[in-house]
Amino acid sequence: MNNIGTICLKPCIPFPIQCPKPSFRKFTLTTILRSSLQDSQPPNSNQEQQQQQQLNLSVLRFTLGIPGLDESYLPRWIGYGFGSLLLLNHFLGSDAAAVTPAQLSTEVLGLSLASFSIVLPYLGKFLKGAQPVDEKTIPDGTEQIFVMSTEIGNGLKEDLAWASYVLLRNTNAIAMLILIQGEICARGYWNIPADTSKEILLDWFKKKIEKAALYDLKDTLYFPQDAGSEFQDLVPIGTRCLLIQPVLHVSNESDTGSQNPDGFILLASTTRYAFSNKDKAWIAAVANKYRGRVV
Known part of the structure; x- marks a missing residue:
């Protein structure tokens, strides 16, 4: 009577449990610019591979892809845009009597930067000695x-x-x-x-x-x-x-x-x-x- 059997309430599951690990697929969004012409044979050494990568990068040219837009003149259009916004804000967006010296200094600085952006493409071509085409x-x-x-x-x-x-x-x-x-x-x-x-x-x-x-x-x-x-x-x-x-x-x-x-x-x-x-x-x-x- 003293030997009373013990009742186990745990389910009988073999140990250890071989549960499949959850697999996570990593998605990366990349933009591939194929501007290199890859050789049909792989490089024979790491040094050749590095030289190949350097040569591939030498033929990469990044453009905005907007038809009719010359990306070399992009600073000029940015200067025109921000310069126009500063002038509109000065004459239409604020009261002439309430303009403070700090605001005037900021507007002069902004117009100076806009003017520099406008002449930057011409300055770059002048320094390179390029002729107009x-x-x-x-x-x-x-x-x-x-x-x-x-x-x-x-x-x-x-x-x-x-x-x-x-x-x-x-x-x-x-x-x-x-x-x-x-x-x-x-x-x-x-x-x-x-x-x-x-x-x-x-x-x-x-x-x-x-x-x-x-x-x-x-x-x-x-x-x-x-x-x-x-x-x-x-x-x-x-x-x-x-x-x-x-x-x-x-x-x-x-x-x-x-x-x-x-x-x-x-x-x-x-x-x-x-x-x-x-x-x-x-x-x-x-x-x-x-x-x-x-x-």
Whole structure:
């Protein structure tokens, strides 16, 4: 009678309990600016990867994406806006008899800053020694096109499409032509024959390139005021500035003298002195991304 069994009220659950851990998926909102043309092969070392990242950053250009707005003149419009608000507040928003010396000092300081913002774009161009250029215009009789050879690989197609877009978007060029190992990518405003198909248009560009003898180009050609009589048939009508950047292939990295032409990048503009030194260095960096690429 003394041996009374103990009743356990706890549920019989095996120990330890293998409960699945809650999984949390991390969502991050990022804005990817694909302005680099990545090589088909990964870098062999961390140092090469760092150099590749530095080169990728060198071709990044951030813009607001507003059509017709030159971002270099953005401080001027900001100065106009805040200067106008200060004048409206002084003459319409406050009583002339109640204006204090502190308010006057603040308004004078604000107008001075607004004036400095207005002249800042002109001051920057003056310090760089830049010459005024005409506004980029589209010649009459041109047609907007975007053609590319069908034999190019998908990875290179994507790179050529993005490079052609950023070159036209971030420079004063109205037309561009990229030749890589005999394959063509043309974009922008060109004087093309009427009612032509894509295949006929590619053959038309190849004949123009052969006539201009650009397959063996090794040096950069820049015509800031005149497109050159030998290239009049190749570039669109009304071209006043022409830049041709060669794409050179180096078979041996240690031998810098054996550079063979692999193609070129051609940019045409209707303005004089359309490409600054910064533009030419940036275009050369884009051309270097195609060194040794396989189509």
